[in-house]
Amino acid sequence: MSTVESLLSAHLSAAFSTLTGVMSDPQVHRSARADFQSNAALALAPALGLSSREVATAVVTAADLGDVATASVSGPGFINLTLLPPALNRLLGAMAADPRLGVPLVSAPETVVIDYSGPNVAKEMHVGHLRSTIIGDCLLRVLRFTGHNVIPVSHIGDWGTPFGMLLERLVEIGEDSGSLSIGDLDAFYKAARHRFDTDPDFADRSRQRVVLLQGGDPETLRLWKLLTSESARYFMAVNSRLSVLLTPSDFVGESFYNDQLASIVSELDSKGLLRQSSGAQCVFPPGFTGRYGEPFPLIVRKSDGGFGYAATDLAAIRHRALVLGGQRVLYVLGTPQSQHLEMVFAVARQMGWLDGVAVKHVGFGSILGEDGKMLKSRRGKSVKLIDLLDEAVARAGEVNPSTATAVGIGAVKYADLSSAMVKDYVFDLERMLSLHGNTSVYLQYTHARALRVIHRAGTSPRSSDLAIADGQPGIGSPDAIAGGLRIETPQERALALALLAFPGAVQAVAAELEPHRLAGLLRDVAVAFTRFYEDCPVLNAEPGIRESRLVLCDLTARVLAQGLYLLGIEAPERM
RNA sequence: GCGCUCGUAGCUCAGCUGGAUAGAGCAGCGGACUUCUAAUCCGCCGGUCGCAGGUUCGAAUCCUGCCGGGCGCACCA
Missing domain, CATH: 3.30.1360.70 (Arginyl tRNA synthetase N-terminal domain)
Structure with a gap:
């Protein structure tokens, strides 16, 4: 229990x-x-x-x-x-002695594949990737912590017709021009787009380049690899700034499925699901209708013979279920994609790929600007993710340079993870970085205060390095801790009860895939600790009470550090 | 037109899946540092939970219908 x-x-x-x-x-x-x-x-x-x-x-x-x-x-x-006090003390004692803070490992670990982040090669990561990356990373952390075998997959956009113009542009400017270096990819993409739109010859060469790429022309492939590896380095730079746990080996581009697409189509055909429609090869999963109530297709092969993204998505879901052995396959994607995903799921079920496999779209709403509309820059372009993060860090640095990154990045991530995913939310740095309200800054500050008391008490801090996945040695036997506890004031009781709710909150996130529940609990803990801190002196308390309150400080710091870790947010020792 | 989704204080959001008197932060007003971090805390003000029915001991929460916003609806992912 x-x-x-x-x-x-x-x-x-x-x-x-x-x-x-x-x-x-x-x-x-x-x-x-x-x-x-x-x-x-x-x-x-x-x-x-x-x-x-x-x-x-x-x-x-x-x-x-x-x-x-x-x-x-x-x-x-x-x-x-x-x-009653004996039970309360036993529960707290057991939690304090447990490196996992009372969070049990699941009895039946599952293989869980999580698809998230998914940026595009040679394109800047923008706000659209922010939520997927943050939420996916949080789910990875929580599911891993509860004992599941989690396989993260960043479904990189590294294939398709745009690569014709990108590669042609690369040929045009020369691969040593320096325009491929990190940070310049966006300008590179825009230049290619511009050339494609304004120069018919360039557009023609681009189309031919697509044919060369798909045909496996060695020189073209070499250039393509140059682009993708450079982009991978850039993605890692952003991931690193975000403290996201993705590694390069988690990047599985669309190109990975290229040699499976033909067999996907023939499998669909052999099951009798494939139908010709307007020159395209389609599957019509039951229950999906278009604008005029007509059957709505999943286009696996376009009328020009090329494979549509649906083919890639089908290959990916098959791979995840049948090759990776995913018992749960999660897609952390915006809610606008829900119909497409449901169709992919439906077809995959019809094909029998998902027997015993639970697939789920973990959908989320859009990030809005302060005008309440989809976040765009002043010129109407999508906002670069890195710019957003830099601004958050810069603003946090104005208050305290030494914690600028932890606070700035944490604020952006927490604002995302602390509200219900299905809803849109307004990106407002001022609110995110506020010390008041439901913000990571408040949690980090509370954590630092709790740790400060422990430091001042001369006890060794046990919380500072607890933000790890596998736990940390306990601080004593449960009975010994419980025997020393004296939870008497209302503030102490309220804090104790808030702390004891931590395991349930972690389990709730693992089960419901809703990070804001954990955020809410951490907020409860921080509020309860603050009231305790105001009204219950620790260092000057009489012997007995002092030790008991130190345990509460220690548990608070550990719960906040571990909870923030599970959200993907750092917990500095000092602020 | 069809489908999905959202609507809670002036603003930004919670409300633990049906429980008692719906809670926070911001904004506004008023208080608290000789004491472990005041980057804090406390109090006051503020709500016909979009509207109307239904389900039952009990509804912000579930079902239906309206109203209003967002998104999606054939070869871009």
């Missing part, structure tokens, strides 16, 4: 089942009126022919809660539960 709720449920469920004759969930939740409350009596009362208060009263008298909690009936039939 990893959460307090489940511990209380276990104690109550016996009483409920003897009363009703069936096993039922006691529905234990956090409560504003007590530590926890059980709501099941209200739901069960009608079937038993009793009033809900009678049911609740019967359960309370029958329940054997030992020294875990006290229970009382409240209102129309709620059962209020208050943890």
